[in-house]
Amino acid sequence: MTDSPYSVAFDRASVRFPGSAAPALENLSLQVAAGELLAIVGASGSGKSTLLRCINRLVELSDGCISIDGRELREFELGALRRSIGYAIQGVGLFAHLTVAENLALVPETLGWPRKRMKARIDELLAAVRLEPTIYRNRRPRELSGGQAQRVGIARALVAYPRLLLLDEPFGAVDPILRPQLQAELLGVLREARTTTLFVTHDVDEALLLGNRIAVMHDGRLQAIGTPRALLENPPDSFTAEILCGDELLHRYRRARLDEREPRE
Amino acid sequence: MISAIVAHIVLCAVAVAIAAAIAIPSALALADRPRFERPLSALLGALYTVPSLALLAVLVRFVGLGDTSVEIALVAYALYAIFRSTVAGIRAIPPEEREVAMALGLPAWRRRLRVDVPLAMPAILSGLRIATLGSIALATLGGYVGGSGLGSILFTGFALQNRAMLLQGAFGVVALALLGEFVFRALEFRSLQP
Numbered sequence: 001m002t003d004s005p006y007s008v009a010f011d012r013a014s015v016r017f018p019g020s021a022a023p024a025l026e027n028l029s030l031q032v033a034a035g036e037l038l039a040i041v042g043a044s045g046s047g048k049s050t051l052l053r054c055i056n057r058l059v060e061l062s063d064g065c066i067s068i069d070g071r072e073l074r075e076f077e078l079g080a081l082r083r084s085i086g087y088a089i090q091g092v093g094l095f096a097h098l099t100v101a102e103n104l105a106l107v108p109e110t111l112g113w114p115r116k117r118m119k120a121r122i123d124e125l126l127a128a129v130r131l132e133p134t135i136y137r138n139r140r141p142r143e144l145s146g147g148q149a150q151r152v153g154i155a156r157a158l159v160a161y162p163r164l165l166l167l168d169e170p171f172g173a174v175d176p177i178l179r180p181q182l183q184a185e186l187l188g189v190l191r192e193a194r195t196t197t198l199f200v201t202h203d204v205d206e207a208l209l210l211g212n213r214i215a216v217m218h219d220g221r222l223q224a225i226g227t228p229r230a231l232l233e234n235p236p237d238s239f240t241a242e243i244l245c246g247d248e249l250l251h252r253y254r255r256a257r258l259d260e261r262e263p264r265e
Numbered sequence: 266m267i268s269a270i271v272a273h274i275v276l277c278a279v280a281v282a283i284a285a286a287i288a289i290p291s292a293l294a295l296a297d298r299p300r301f302e303r304p305l306s307a308l309l310g311a312l313y314t315v316p317s318l319a320l321l322a323v324l325v326r327f328v329g330l331g332d333t334s335v336e337i338a339l340v341a342y343a344l345y346a347i348f349r350s351t352v353a354g355i356r357a358i359p360p361e362e363r364e365v366a367m368a369l370g371l372p373a374w375r376r377r378l379r380v381d382v383p384l385a386m387p388a389i390l391s392g393l394r395i396a397t398l399g400s401i402a403l404a405t406l407g408g409y410v411g412g413s414g415l416g417s418i419l420f421t422g423f424a425l426q427n428r429a430m431l432l433q434g435a436f437g438v439v440a441l442a443l444l445g446e447f448v449f450r451a452l453e454f455r456s457l458q459p
Contacts, residue, residue: 056368058364058367058368078370079370079371079372080370081370082367082368082369084370085368085370087365087368087369089361089365093361093365095362095365095366095380095383095384097383097384098379098383106369106371106379107369107370107371109375110369110370110371110372
């Protein structure tokens with residue numbers, strides 16, 4: 001039923017926006033393996049959102065190229081490419097005039113799914129993000145709390161079995177008290193979905209919790225990339241050390257949490 | 266009197282319907298293509314500024330006296346308000362919403378119908394309201410050229426110096442205008458509640 005997840009490769013990709021001197025993305029090369037979950041961290045303005053938006057071509061590269069499964073992005077038909085990529089962003093993203101189910105149905109409708117399959121899949125996903133379908137199916141976005149709306153956003157990104165998932169600060173607008181629960185839920189949903197995921201966040205602990213690998217962005221460049229353990233134990237440069245490890249106490253805490261998540265042999 | 270009111274309503278409703286059928290699809294097609302939208306806008310705007318009596322005079326010359334001339338004039342005047350407000354409504358959609366619709370990979374026409382039109386609906390309705398009120402007023406002038414609406418009563422009353430008839434016609438027009446205003450305001454209000 002599910003098509004195999006995409007692998008993604010950036011090859012010396014650059015983005016320059018007209019009217020701004022510094023490039024938004026500069027000479028960026030990285031590979032994301034099929035099925036991998038790459039967390040991307042960095043300050044605002046570091047290019048992490050631009051990186052995502054290049055992949056579904058909301059932003060076009062000025063230089064270099066991006067390929068998916070070894071094929072260059074431009075070879076894909078744009079609509080089909082976007083329908084095969086799930087995209088969820090911070091805050092809104094849901095259409096206020098459509099119910100939860102109608103929001104989720106937008107892509108399946110376009111793909112021509114039969115009504116029954118559509119309904120079954122929508123209910124399945126709502127249940128997966130812990131929103132009881134019979135209660136939430138026919139609600140409007142304004143009747144949802146921030147956390148509920150975010151879950152619907154993630155469900156919509158997943159509904160058509162995406163081969164790649166792009167999440168841009170999906171918990172950015174969520175109450176910090178709710179975040180750990182949502183993060184744990186997301187991890188479960190993502191394991192279930194078995195798709196390649198690029199996950200942008202400015203929350204380092206979130207990145208350490210969710211990512212198979214972490215990419216650190218700084219001023220449009222890829223500063224460092226590696227597994228959480230490699231980066232935490234041997235940060236390759238002082239900038240990475242500063243944002244990933246923090247002070248002595250935070251560093252110890254983060255390593256302890258990592259040990260909890262992936263015990264050493 | 267009743268038949269004149271009905272005729273007035275039919276004249277205006279048909280005109281707004283025809284104008285909407287032309288203006289809304291062209292606005293949806295051209296809203297993102299300023300190169301084509303601007304000349305059409307200018308053309309419709311120019312048409313809109315032609316004095317109504319002059320336009321009616323020209324139409325009578327070519328089409329003859331009667332409702333057909335009035336109908337053509339009404340459509341010509343209604344086009345501009347509907348076209349402009351639809352374009353403005355589409356352009357006023359917040360960029361984030363348009364971007365999400367794009368990122369979902371919806372084909373352009375589906376994006377328009379499922380996302381853009383509902384979001385632009387308050388603006389589209391206000392264009393229809395302005396066009397309707399304009400038509401109700403303008404259709405009265407149709408009485409001059411043999412049109413059947415309330416204008417025929419008003420102008421006959423004027424010609425015969427029959428004050429009762431004159432007032433009937435005038436009040437009829439005002440009442441219709443208020444009714445039109447009320448109906449569209451109610452629709453706009455509803456479209457603002459998602």
